[in-house]
Amino acid sequence: MPNSNPADWQRMKVLVIGGADPQLDILRTILRHLGHELVSDRSPAGMHDGTLPAVCAGHVSGMMAPVLFAEYRPDLVVLDLEAPDSGGYDTLAALRRIEDPRWVPIWCLADSGPRADNEAIALEHGADVLLPRPIHQPLLKAHMAQIGRFMVRQGQFARRREYLQAYFETAESEIKTARNIMDRLLRTQTDHASVMQSWIAPAFKFSGDAMVAERSPDGTLKLLLADGVGHGLSAALNVLPVCRAFQSMAQKGFGLSAMVVELNHTIRRDLPSHRFVAATLVNIDARNGVIEVWNGGNPACFMIDTIGDVTDTWTSTHLPLGVVGSDELDPRPEVRPLAADGQLVLYSDGTIEALDESGRAFGEAALLRTLADAPPAVRLEALKFAVVEHLAGRAANDDVTLALLDCNAEFRQARARRAESEAAAEPAAGAWEMSVVVESAVLRGLDMAPILQEFVSRIDPVWSEGDLGFTRLAELYTEALERGLLKLDAGMKIHPDGLAAYAEAREERLRELETGAVRITVARGGAGRQLRVAMHESMLGTDTSGAIDALWEEEASEAEELLATTPRNILAARRGADIATIRL
Amino acid sequence: MDVNVREIDGQARLELRGRFDFTSHRSFKQACDTAFAGEGTRELVIDMQAVDYLDSSALGMLLLLRDKCRAAARPVSLVNCGGTVREVLKIANFDKLFTLQ
Numbered sequence: 001m002p003n004s005n006p007a008d009w010q011r012m013k014v015l016v017i018g019g020a021d022p023q024l025d026i027l028r029t030i031l032r033h034l035g036h037e038l039v040s041d042r043s044p045a046g047m048h049d050g051t052l053p054a055v056c057a058g059h060v061s062g063m064m065a066p067v068l069f070a071e072y073r074p075d076l077v078v079l080d081l082e083a084p085d086s087g088g089y090d091t092l093a094a095l096r097r098i099e100d101p102r103w104v105p106i107w108c109l110a111d112s113g114p115r116a117d118n119e120a121i122a123l124e125h126g127a128d129v130l131l132p133r134p135i136h137q138p139l140l141k142a143h144m145a146q147i148g149r150f151m152v153r154q155g156q157f158a159r160r161r162e163y164l165q166a167y168f169e170t171a172e173s174e175i176k177t178a179r180n181i182m183d184r185l186l187r188t189q190t191d192h193a194s195v196m197q198s199w200i201a202p203a204f205k206f207s208g209d210a211m212v213a214e215r216s217p218d219g220t221l222k223l224l225l226a227d228g229v230g231h232g233l234s235a236a237l238n239v240l241p242v243c244r245a246f247q248s249m250a251q252k253g254f255g256l257s258a259m260v261v262e263l264n265h266t267i268r269r270d271l272p273s274h275r276f277v278a279a280t281l282v283n284i285d286a287r288n289g290v291i292e293v294w295n296g297g298n299p300a301c302f303m304i305d306t307i308g309d310v311t312d313t314w315t316s317t318h319l320p321l322g323v324v325g326s327d328e329l330d331p332r333p334e335v336r337p338l339a340a341d342g343q344l345v346l347y348s349d350g351t352i353e354a355l356d357e358s359g360r361a362f363g364e365a366a367l368l369r370t371l372a373d374a375p376p377a378v379r380l381e382a383l384k385f386a387v388v389e390h391l392a393g394r395a396a397n398d399d400v401t402l403a404l405l406d407c408n409a410e411f412r413q414a415r416a417r418r419a420e421s422e423a424a425a426e427p428a429a430g431a432w433e434m435s436v437v438v439e440s441a442v443l444r445g446l447d448m449a450p451i452l453q454e455f456v457s458r459i460d461p462v463w464s465e466g467d468l469g470f471t472r473l474a475e476l477y478t479e480a481l482e483r484g485l486l487k488l489d490a491g492m493k494i495h496p497d498g499l500a501a502y503a504e505a506r507e508e509r510l511r512e513l514e515t516g517a518v519r520i521t522v523a524r525g526g527a528g529r530q531l532r533v534a535m536h537e538s539m540l541g542t543d544t545s546g547a548i549d550a551l552w553e554e555e556a557s558e559a560e561e562l563l564a565t566t567p568r569n570i571l572a573a574r575r576g577a578d579i580a581t582i583r584l
Numbered sequence: 585m586d587v588n589v590r591e592i593d594g595q596a597r598l599e600l601r602g603r604f605d606f607t608s609h610r611s612f613k614q615a616c617d618t619a620f621a622g623e624g625t626r627e628l629v630i631d632m633q634a635v636d637y638l639d640s641s642a643l644g645m646l647l648l649l650r651d652k653c654r655a656a657a658r659p660v661s662l663v664n665c666g667g668t669v670r671e672v673l674k675i676a677n678f679d680k681l682f683t684l685q
């Protein structure tokens with residue numbers, strides 16, 4: 001940090017330009033006497049290999065002045081304007097042209113002509129002080145003292161500037177590292193590129209927005225658009241744990257409700273209070289033609305068709321994540337049919353709030369108009385262009401995020417993935433059976449499919465490889481739960497509004513399962529045999545424990561019988577036992 | 585953002601003017617402290633009439649205020665929310681947390 005120790009400036013380097021002159025000699029003597037160093041006192045050999053004739057016996061010519069200035073960076077220059085080879089005002093101008101981060105005072109020495117005129121001309125040419133001849137010693141010393149004070153200040157500023165420069169460089173390099181880490185952590189899988197395009201423009205170095213896409217083991221695509229409070233690094237740090245939790249849960253195959261609860265919990269547990277995150281979670285299930293959306297605090301997302309009409313809208317119906325406890329949060333997504341030729345449009349509020357020079361926001365209307373006017377393939381580019389043009393070179397006041405998902409491409413990918421997994425022959429593994437007993441109430445809040453998958457992948461890793469393994473298990477689980485245990489009618493889904501009604505009925509039946517317990521059994525009879533998932537009321541908590549084995553055997557044998565007659569999707573119902581099977 | 589605090593009959597009224605964003609943190613906090621310092625203050629009213637922009641940091645500040653009011657058992661309401669302000673509050677579903685008028 002700056003200090004004002006006079007030692008710092010007591011010894012200055014002075015470049016005196018001029019020849020043999022008694023007045024200049026006096027000046028040189030005084031300077032040496034005050035403890036300053038004359039550039040010309042350095043041995044010419046030390047300066048320029050002894051080859052410079054212009055530096056000899058302490059005399060410096062105007063021609064050499066710029067070279068010596070650049071080489072030795074003096075703190076003060078004294079120029080004798082009237083010395084025969086000093087170069088006069090040309091030398092002064094040449095010295096002033098040399099770039100130096102410091103400000104180096106130049107004193108000029110002159111004696112002919114009226115003093116005021118000389119001084120005016122010298123100052124105009126860039127001199128700081130005009131010293132008249134003969135040299136007046138007290139004036140010279142006073143000027144030296146003034147320079148001394150000035151040098152102290154200059155030293156303080158220089159150190160402060162160096163400190164800030166070093167700080168700036170460290171900060172920049174840390175920001176670079178942080179950004180790199182963040183990009184790596186939020187790196188999305190590349191296979192989404194043909195399905196989804198996105199654009200994030202941070203308002204400041206870091207974006208507090210994040211757009212994450214992750215494919216679940218069952219082939220569904222999960223999307224998250226998160227917008228943290230504020231922007232810059234602090235907002236980015238808020239969003240990061242949310243995105244990581246999202247990615248991890250999506251990879252394990254959890255559904256949106258479970259994710260909403262967990263993400264909300266993550267924010268409340270890990271982030272300072274009121275660092276909430278507006279979030280839109282989307283689940284695209286192309287195989288079943290279903291889209292689920294949960295929007296808490298983000299602008300509405302849209303489905304637009306090929307001609308640009310909005311066919312579906314999901315407005316924010318929830319509080320942003322992290323605002324209230326998970327028990328006050330409704331984690332259920334809206335379930336709707338997935339339009340085959342639609343494009344899903346997600347964007348953060350920074351997009352519609354981007355201001356032009358007159359302070360007018362871009363707005364939702366302009367966004368929709370831009371999308372509608374462009375052909376589907378170039379809509380994102382068109383929107384980017386429109387936003388950039390609207391901003392007209394100014395930075396947005398909030399992070400801007402846009403994402404477009406092509407449903408048609410997703411449908412095609414889903415088909416291709418299914419065909420691929422079906423074509424891959426799966427070698428056989430041995431026989432196994434496992435069962436889990438949970439209280440019925442647990443089923444309401446917990447999606448058991450990813451948990452079962454976790455077990456199955458340990459026991460029968462070959463079987464559970466790839467999309468299809470998970471899909472089959474998830475299907476069987478859903479069948480057993482919805483048709484078997486909850487007695488829901490799959491036919492409901494066919495009607496236009498049936499999906500929502502079905503989801504509602506499912507929710508209601510789950511709520512009704514208040515007491516008792518459910519046994520979930522997953523089994524494979526042997527190599528090449530079918531996988532079974534059964535769900536039935538458990539004897540847990542009842543006093544007929546002795547009967548369990550017999551009961552189970554009976555059910556199992558019935559299931560085997562059914563398996564023999566029907567190859568696929570069998571539902572058996574007896575005493576609450578429901579079994580769905582599929583040929584591997 | 586400018587904040588003007590008035591107190592009438594136990595009601596502290598914070599009149600906000602201008603852009604309510606992350607740069608307003610200090611002035612908003614000071615105003616809230618002033619409003620809370622009033623011994624006789626029974627309720628807080630935030631007048632959004634002259635607010636022309638509201639960002640997510642502002643929502644965070646409102647949440648903090650809500651917590652503070654809850655702890656002190658003083659009701660808080662947002663009044664004169666129009667245009668952009670209403671839009672932002674609606675998107676964030678803050679009508680579930682605050683009385684909006």
